[in-house]
Amino acid sequence: MRCSVIILLLALLSLNKFCESTSSCKAWLVQSIPTDMPHLSHVPGVLSTGDVLRWMAANSTRRLDVIAQYWQLLASPDDPRSGDYGYSQDQMHKFGVHQGAAVYQALDDAADRNVNIRLLSHSGVYQTFTLEPSKLASGRPNVMNVTLLLKDWWGSGIVHAKVWISDNRDVYIGSANNDWKSLTQVKEVGIYLADCPGIAKKVEVYFNNLWTLASLNSSAYTKTVMDQQWQVERKVPCWSHFIQPRDRCKSPLPQYVKTPHVAGYPILSDPYMFEASIQTPGSNYSTKLPQVNYLSFAPPELSFGSYQSDEQAWIDTIKSVGTRETVRINTMDWLGQSQFTDQTIFWSSLSSAISEVVFSKHATVKILVAYWAHFINSTDEYLKYLLYTNNLCSSSKYNKCSGKVEIKYYVVPGFNNTGPAIQGGNSTENIYPDFTRVNHGKYVVSNERAHIGTSNLVWDYFYVTAGVSFGTYNTAVVSQLREIFNADWNSPYAVPIQELERAYISSFK
Numbered sequence: 001m002r003c004s005v006i007i008l009l010l011a012l013l014s015l016n017k018f019c020e021s022t023s024s025c026k027a028w029l030v031q032s033i034p035t036d037m038p039h040l041s042h043v044p045g046v047l048s049t050g051d052v053l054r055w056m057a058a059n060s061t062r063r064l065d066v067i068a069q070y071w072q073l074l075a076s077p078d079d080p081r082s083g084d085y086g087y088s089q090d091q092m093h094k095f096g097v098h099q100g101a102a103v104y105q106a107l108d109d110a111a112d113r114n115v116n117i118r119l120l121s122h123s124g125v126y127q128t129f130t131l132e133p134s135k136l137a138s139g140r141p142n143v144m145n146v147t148l149l150l151k152d153w154w155g156s157g158i159v160h161a162k163v164w165i166s167d168n169r170d171v172y173i174g175s176a177n178n179d180w181k182s183l184t185q186v187k188e189v190g191i192y193l194a195d196c197p198g199i200a201k202k203v204e205v206y207f208n209n210l211w212t213l214a215s216l217n218s219s220a221y222t223k224t225v226m227d228q229q230w231q232v233e234r235k236v237p238c239w240s241h242f243i244q245p246r247d248r249c250k251s252p253l254p255q256y257v258k259t260p261h262v263a264g265y266p267i268l269s270d271p272y273m274f275e276a277s278i279q280t281p282g283s284n285y286s287t288k289l290p291q292v293n294y295l296s297f298a299p300p301e302l303s304f305g306s307y308q309s310d311e312q313a314w315i316d317t318i319k320s321v322g323t324r325e326t327v328r329i330n331t332m333d334w335l336g337q338s339q340f341t342d343q344t345i346f347w348s349s350l351s352s353a354i355s356e357v358v359f360s361k362h363a364t365v366k367i368l369v370a371y372w373a374h375f376i377n378s379t380d381e382y383l384k385y386l387l388y389t390n391n392l393c394s395s396s397k398y399n400k401c402s403g404k405v406e407i408k409y410y411v412v413p414g415f416n417n418t419g420p421a422i423q424g425g426n427s428t429e430n431i432y433p434d435f436t437r438v439n440h441g442k443y444v445v446s447n448e449r450a451h452i453g454t455s456n457l458v459w460d461y462f463y464v465t466a467g468v469s470f471g472t473y474n475t476a477v478v479s480q481l482r483e484i485f486n487a488d489w490n491s492p493y494a495v496p497i498q499e500l501e502r503a504y505i506s507s508f509k
């Protein structure tokens with residue numbers, strides 16, 4: 001009798017614990033909005049990246065894991081090598097430089113509180129890009145810093161994921177770099193998941209895979225093979241499915257599901273998804289009902305099997321559009337090819353998915369692409385190729401096709417006056433630091449499903465570069481992400497590509 005009461009009590013206790021751990025999970029969309037964009041309408045309930053990263057560091061008590069491409073939370077207006085060079089203190093303050101300093105300070109404080117911190121970054125481009133993690137780690141056994149060069153593993157590519165995980169329960173995934181400019185001078189979109197240990201644990205697996213790679217001798221674990229899918233010879237990890245099964249090695253990473261009789265990483269018919277009840281305090285449509293969510297990762301060698309590839313998650317979100325409905329895509333870069341490989345790879349995966357839904361579902365596909373100081377010129381040709389879908393759609397009497405592709409360039413004012421204020425001892429015409437005034441978010445949203453990632457829409461980001469996305473059917477997140485897109489799309493900063501081409505691009509030719 002007493003025993004059964006105790007069992008009942010224990011059952012209630014564990015049930016209570018279960019409810020707590022599943023129902024306390026909350027999500028907010030997170031943005032950075034560059035200063036001096038007065039005509040952008042405000043989307044209520046969205047948090048700011050600077051606040052979220054600062055809170056995550058400040059709230060951490062045991063563990064903090066950060067994946068970063070590079071670090072520049074502290075500005076360098078006094079360093080002649082820096083894109084911040086020559087701006088006055090007053091100007092730097094107006095640019096919002098203090099937000100980056102506050103995030104750095106919160107990390108430094110967490111390190112002083114003896115939180116176990118692991119910092120994983122790419123290195124290169126500029127020597128100064130790993131100074132901050134080195135400084136945080138210096139003399140502190142509780143802070144570990146590693147650099148991981150994906151080039152050693154895939155022949156090219158970088159760590160491009162932007163992920164924070166605090167105390168194995170709070171997570172940020174999004175486009176913002178660990179850079180003061182990403183908080184106030186670059187337009188960024190991400191998601192903050194708070195009190196979500198189940199999701200944090202899944203992202204942690206990917207973090208640990210990267211961490212493992214960083215400690216392995218890549219020459220002992222890579223092979224150069226002919227990649228049948230992309231028709232190039234390239235270096236891949238020796239356990240890659242781009243290698244014939246008999247020539248593969250055993251993966252040093254935790255085992256994932258085997259997919260026999262395939263070359264490469266095909267679309268999965270039933271990718272791993274998980275139900276979770278995620279409340280959205282930043283939205284009036286928050287629900288306690290469990291909804292379906294997923295994570296996706298790149299490159300596929302780091303996670304395939306249990307998780308879909310990041311490319312599939314993008315394609316499936318495009319294809320989640322309903323008949324005669326709209327799917328919205330936001331990206332900095334768009335190229336139907338590779339950017340940094342020795343042999344150039346043609347890549348039509350996303351443009352095909354777009355044309356398919358335009359044809360058979362009569363879908364409207366709206367795409368926002370960044371136009372900025374470091375714009376890739378050939379983008380324009382690939383966008384025109386995509387727009388040609390509209391001609392094909394109505395090209396013959398056999399077609400019953402009424403979908404369309406609409407593309408706008410996103411132009412943050414001031415983009416063409418970015419760079420150091422002083423160069424070679426002379427003042428420039430620049431009014432903002434270098435690598436600013438750009439729309440940098442990477443997401444796609446239909447009426448059903450939202451996908452928020454860290455990858456630009458270029459082949460390299462899906463096959464040789466580290467990237468992470470969170471996707472969800474959560475109705476509140478889906479509708480708020482649509483609102484963010486619409487605010488941008490309907491603002492004066494979004495210009496139909498035909499108009500912009502007349503204004504700038506034709507002058508390049």
Ligand SMILES: *[C@@H]1O[C@H](CO)[C@@H](O)[C@H](O)[C@H]1NC(C)=O
Nearest residue numbers: 043044045046281282283284
């Ligand atoms: C929720 O609704 C109230 C009242 O209509 C409105 O003032 C508020 O901005 C809404 N909040 C969000 C996050 O949309």
Ligand SMILES: *[C@@H]1O[C@H](CO)[C@@H](O)[C@H](O)[C@H]1NC(C)=O
Nearest residue numbers: 054055056057058059170194
């Ligand atoms: C901890 O995070 C919450 C939001 O999840 C935030 O409201 C709070 O200010 C943070 N605490 C600190 C000390 O930053």
Ligand SMILES: *[C@@H]1O[C@H](CO)[C@@H](O)[C@H](O)[C@H]1NC(C)=O
Nearest residue numbers: 130134137138139145146147
């Ligand atoms: C980590 O930081 C230390 C200083 O604490 C530095 O000497 C080292 O180069 C850094 N290592 C990596 C891999 O970045």
Ligand SMILES: *[C@@H]1O[C@H](CO)[C@@H](O)[C@H](O)[C@H]1NC(C)=O
Nearest residue numbers: 215216217218219220221222
């Ligand atoms: C890495 O592996 C290669 C090939 O197996 C080997 O020749 C080399 O000595 C190894 N390097 C280190 C530092 O262990």
Ligand SMILES: *[C@@H]1O[C@H](CO)[C@@H](O)[C@H](O)[C@H]1NC(C)=O
Nearest residue numbers: 374375376377378507508509
């Ligand atoms: C684009 O074209 C302009 C003008 O010809 C050139 O200055 C710039 O370097 C080009 N950009 C790229 C990424 O090729």
Ligand SMILES: *[C@@H]1O[C@H](CO)[C@@H](O)[C@H](O)[C@H]1NC(C)=O
Nearest residue numbers: 411413414415416417429503
């Ligand atoms: C920058 O763009 C604006 C239009 O947005 C134009 O008026 C101005 O002349 C451009 N400046 C430069 C240096 O190209």
Ligand SMILES: *[C@@H]1O[C@H](CO)[C@@H](O)[C@H](O)[C@H]1NC(C)=O
Nearest residue numbers: 422423424425426427428429
């Ligand atoms: C700086 O200005 C001086 C005088 O106009 C000029 O001679 C020099 O070439 C300029 N330096 C650079 C790096 O543009």
